Amino acid sequence: MLTIKNGAFFIDDNPTFLFGAECHYFRVDPEQWRDRLLQIKEAGFNLVSTYVPWLWHEPEQGKFDFTGKTHPRRNLLDFLKLCDEIGFKVMVRPGPYVMSELKREGIPEWIIENYSEVIARTITGNLHPARLVSYLHPVFLQLVRDWYDAVLTQIRPLMEDRSGPIVMIQLDNEIGMLQWVTNSADFHPLTMERYRTFVEENRLSQSGKLLNQASDSLEKFSEEEQSLSDHFMWSEFCRMEYSTYVSHLQELVRKNGINALTVINVHGFKDLSIYSRGTDYPIGISQLRTAALLHDCCVAGDFYPGHITYDNFHDIILSTVLTACISSKEQPIFSAEFQSGRLSDRPTVSSSDMNLLTRLCISHGMNALNYYMFCAGDNPEDIGLFGTRHEWQAPIASDGSRREGYATAQDLGRMISSVHEDLVLAKKEVDTHIGFYSPYYMTETDWPPSAAVKTMIQEVTSIRENYVFDGLWRLLAAANLTYDAVDLLKEGQLDSKEYPTLWVGTTRCMEAEVQQKLLDYAKSGGKLCLSPFLPEYDLNGRPCRILADAIQIEMGNEEYGYQLVDFRGHPSTFCRVHLKMYGIPDHEIIATSKDEPQVCTALYKRIERGNLMLLGVGMLHEYQYQIDVLKEIADQMGIRASVSCTHSRVHATMRRGERGSFLSLLNMDEKPAWTQMKANGEILFDQALVQVPARSGLMLPFMLQIGTLVLRYSTMEIFQKQAGDQVVTLGLRATGESGIVCISSGWTVSVTGASSSEESMGDGIRITCTWSHEQVHQDHHILMTLNRIV
Template sequence: MSDVRLQRREVLVDGRPSLVRAGEIHYFRLKRDDWAGRLRLLRAAGGDTVATYVPWVVHERGDGSIDLTGRTDPTLDLGAFLDLAAETGLRVLLRPGPFIMAEMAGEGVPDRIRRERPEALPVGWHGEPAASSDLDYLAPGFLTEVARWYTALGEVVGPRTAPRGGPVIAVQLDNEIGMLAWVSNTPQLTDRACTELHDWLASRYGSALLERYPGLPAAVGFADAVRSPRPEWARALRLDLGLFFRGQFGRYGTELASMATSAGMGGVPFLINIHGTSGGSGASFPIGLSQVLETYVGRSQMAAGSDHYLGDLTLRTAADLHLINAFMAAAAPEQPGMTLEFEAGRGDYGDDLGHEVDPSAVVLKTRLSLAQGHRLLSYYLFAGGTNFVADPPRTDGTTRFAITGERHGFSAPVDPEGRPGATYEATAEAFGVARRLEAWLADSREEHDDLALGMVLDDYLTEYQPPLAEGDDADAVRDLEHGRGAGPRDLLGRVLLTLGLRYGAADLQRDPGPDGWPHLIVLGSPTARDRAVQERLAEHVGAGGALLLLGALPTTELDGTPCTILADALGVAVVREMRDGPGRFTSVIEVAGWGYGTERRVGRLQTYDAPDAQVLLTEAMSGAPAGLLVQPTGSGPAVVIGCDFGADLAFFATALERLGVTPGLRRDAVPGLISTTTRAGDGSRLLHLLNVSGSTLRSAVELDGEALLGGTELALPPRTGLALPIGVRIGGRTLAATAEIEEVDGDHVLLAEALDGTPRRAWLDGVEVSVPTDGRLPL
């Protein structure tokens, strides 16, 4: 049906850069007669692709046979569903597991596997069985069973893949790899894994192994020692397990890709989804990215998509989503941005009216992700359905194949009974945004100012925390969680977006490419920092680059080994660390005149000895320096904010200016207003504006020192967004306008009505022209 390739951060459909607009519909949760109606609703909303899990636990019947043809139940005729999707004009994104989660019993893997392949059952700390439905991905018996599942799938799916004229344009391998181990703090410490861990540690550390793990036994007794580690091993083991399983999961991805290809499902992109949002926050998302990094990075025709549940879009969650998108792009710069589970619906997953998400959220999230380079968005869950009685009926508190009762997808845009709900129109609007802007976004690049947020994925090696680690390692984990990513309170993302900075991320664990890093690296900083990262940052400043640290100046490596390479390069010594506590209200005073010049309460701080530095912040009681501007002779400048400072926008704006960065896109610094620009392959440019607040926000905009759109003050009503042409090339002309492009029709452009009802203004080749009242502008 379509040839789909991944190339140069783009998704090429039949050779043309495209935006894939998908919605998830579970055929196995619907009566067969209802398939067509749900697919038509997706098509009517503007989707061009249907995504679906294929649950092994449902297709494997009670007698052990696999039914993918409807032999035992017409609902299980996968081929018929794929064919019907094609007839409806939809492509297919297939998600066959083996794990699918999706509130399924056993996370989508048949119970038989756990009974017949007990060697695949993980044990964790102290040899206790896993508290989840996890399995050892690389257990030979499990892989044998997966190969059987994929082989059966290939007989149905293979002939229906895009290279053979079918609708299947991509296959997602497994689902949320590593998530169950993380959320249960249960590494997959099977005998097989422990044997390989022993060899990995010996290869990595050689003769220094016993120095790192005093008293660690050799092969005999090794597994028991790792499962019940000594407290003094805790930090080293936490880090090493994270790195080891990152490699294990990479091998698992390779095995799955090989199996899928052998089964006939190759020739289309293989996708991995990345879990990690928790409690409506994206701060922990990089844990998932760290876990699955080696499953897809650097592999041809493989890519990863995010899987995020952030609830409403506010300034806080917008900064989280921005960080998710930026970190994914930094991890795999040549791969297109994607979201394989893009939260849609009301968010009322408990069916108790306890969590209602504003319908506008899906549109605002779509606009932000598209501006940051996403090429595939799959809305989850688009349509609800029914959990049918399992074969054989289950006896673990439900007879059904899933754990949410009979109805499933309570809050989806289309409810379990097939009725469009309150968020259906909003989801259709989101699809419409992608369709209307595809011509200028499918091959676009976000334009960035000369700065990037630093990404250090090893800061997120906190998914496996050994027991009996209440001392140093528990403190180390809390320190990492406090300072990593966007810094304490996740402040940096919100401040940068509010100030109008256009920024991406830079992978600080990878040497800069030929173009180097941007001039300014902005970094949330714990007190522990990998030696190699400290060295790169010191080299960056030494070569004239700039640095802004929020949180702390590092004093150790991740494993606790003293390391002050960066501090030494800056000419700064850490004198003392102080924290809030009972009866103590740790505070700092801004003394440089950059911001409010007031005292602020902070949770923790460092004080410094830096004779040649300009003091920016002092500890309130002692007057000791707690924030500095330093510039060693012959080096670039650095601002070190040694505490969890607040959102003093004037202070940060001055800091950025002193560090050599000013926003190329200037507008009022209003919380809730988010802005960026994109440039397409033909040079067309769009100005993206979002208002995630509850008030109308107004601002004129300048770009590179010139007033945009005749200096018009743009007004965005609450919870709205715009993508305005500021240099879009159409029909040999260059268009700018104060309204979005609705449609290009021959030699006319249809401009949408302005959101605030003001008259539309437009410029062709830099000359203002009159816009007809119907918005149809002749070229």
């Protein structure tokens, strides 16, 4: 049985990394299913995922086909049985929406034609431009009930608790995405009736009390304040709608006698040609956080970064930690759609992009992923939105041949499978935390269409993208300060022992409840950094100076444009905006304006048992020296990188566990990097340099228990492992001129594939492997056999 515990998946009580591949049975002829699945198996996968499109299995209302009577590719049951036979676990994704480049995003055309009353409306009453359905329309929900009853009845005998392969069911797909990309919410008359009731009852969700601070009534609001109030009320209502929709779908699953894990997935990567930025991914997190809090669902991200370089690698880190922050602590970090290709053939997604994406996410705690797409195919019976072809640059092409990405996945699969039980139990070592504030991402629609709302969205978007996402949060990642995220709207106080330091990207507005929570956190001993603005208003634009009064400074106007700020040790630091602060009697001044040295731009203040830093400076990471500035600021808060490199552009993290730890080194550059490593101030690998290959990385074991052997460290990756009481066999892979393995004493060693030498190291043995000059620029695969001395 699949269960979740302490951030990991367990299968029959064994910790397991779920390594998945998306393969659509309806896009491949049944006589090719076995070939595709065997290729997936050969690559090291243990999970297969597929959509089950409603429009494909119920092309006419009431006429279902799951056994291939009307078309052989509708034989869902035989495909699932074949998955079981070959030894896969399966995630099924029956919608109602599946997207997947299908017409109507997978909703049957007969619904749109025959039940137009279920289509969402614009604010003017017209049909929604995307013909999006109104999720909670009673007619649509009845049609969904009929669909779920039909499909779930078919797959129920194949569920895991009936000895079948299906372990997860995804509920719908990317809920809220169509509303976001069209900037048009659902204003159906029935939706608006529910909204009016929501407003009248002031029924606010557990996401936070966003409105009506203190005892103000709506009548007292100015026109501008009213429009802002309406915007956040509407945004909160939409999130409750999504949560209610998830409730309906989950209830249908349970009523059909299925107790498997349910999944909801988060959208949000924005296609910008070669790069697909993650700056909007937190919008999807904001849209679905209420559903994540209220339901026992696994939250999974959809990660499509396009080309990965040093300039955008932080997008992946942030998407990973933000997905985790709205999830329960028991839930593993999971990506239900993990880029292994791309819809169009341009730009090309290289195998190195696939490699870096996988390694980055695993290094930051991900314990399950599903490559999308892994198998290409075609669209039968004109169901494809972009025509017949559906190649997706997939590692397995539609003709069954293998593209470059297949070998990459296979290499990663071997590495993961060799250590996965220990890997999923190892937790990422965290240096600090960032605060996620959902209201700053309630911007997917600009309703009501007022000047105040439009101005607020423009300002918030500019601040969060430039000075927070690509500024503060990126600089932390570039400085190799490893962080997790904290959802600031979750109930309860912020524990300063659990989160000793916290960085919060701020605008001028923040609700009173959260301002007070942050102040209480600092008073209780936490070290808090606010940047780049000091909140002085609530979300409705009314004065709210809880944090400002605590700092007790006089604020002047901020300066935009090309600004220079003097930090201690870093004069003339370039920034795009800085605050002006005056009257600072008992604060430690961190930075001043270069043009006006009497003007403070950043300060540090003692507040009871803790500290509050106001970093009134907006820096994008435009210059490498800004990393040093950030490190000095972090040092002021007592933060130092637990893992550090001598090479400035190698990204390093450590996952530590009782059964073994793993050091990940990532190199996004086009040439190899040599680096020495430190962990908590201690030089690793006996001061040896490690070569990190270009556009790739290493995941190196530490204190790994393998049977009765302790692998103290290795500068080579493990891709094969067999352990007995007396004999241990390791397959190792490395680049560079040599590789080192250090083991506990009491073993004899033989090495195949390289020259080797041994050296006693106290109660351990250090084995150095070398290869010929001709092999220096190649990957090296060696086999090490260790026999215990009896």
